[in-house]
Amino acid sequence: MTLEMKVTSMVCEVCAKTVTNTIKNVDAGSEVTIDLSTKVVQVETQASETAIKEAIAAAGHTVE
Numbered sequence: 001m002t003l004e005m006k007v008t009s010m011v012c013e014v015c016a017k018t019v020t021n022t023i024k025n026v027d028a029g030s031e032v033t034i035d036l037s038t039k040v041v042q043v044e045t046q047a048s049e050t051a052i053k054e055a056i057a058a059a060g061h062t063v064e
Contacts, residue, residue, distance in 0.1 A: 001045065001046070002042065002043070002044050003043045003045060003049050003052060004040060004041070004042050004043075005040070005043075005052075005063050005064065006038075006040055007034075007039055007040075007041050007056060007063055007064075008039055008062045008063075008064055009060070009062040010039050010041075010061065013036070015061070016036055018059055018060075018061070019041060019059065019061060020034065022056055022058075023043055023045070023052055025055065026045075026047045026051050026052055027047040027052075029045075029046065030044060030045040030046075031043070031044040031045075041056075
């Protein structure tokens with residue numbers, strides 16, 4: 001399934017890398033696309049939206 005969410009706390013490439021790695025820890029086969037200018041994260045994953053959002057929040061980022 002494809003998920004799209006806004007991660008408002010991402011401000012740099014390091015933040016984007018952290019979010020990408022966090023998502024891949026939940027679903028190693030996921031495809032992650034991040035647009036830092038809009039703070040939008042698109043994920044093609046088999047994991048639930050709740051699992052992805054909780055993992056991003058646990059990594060210290062704010063998910064809308």
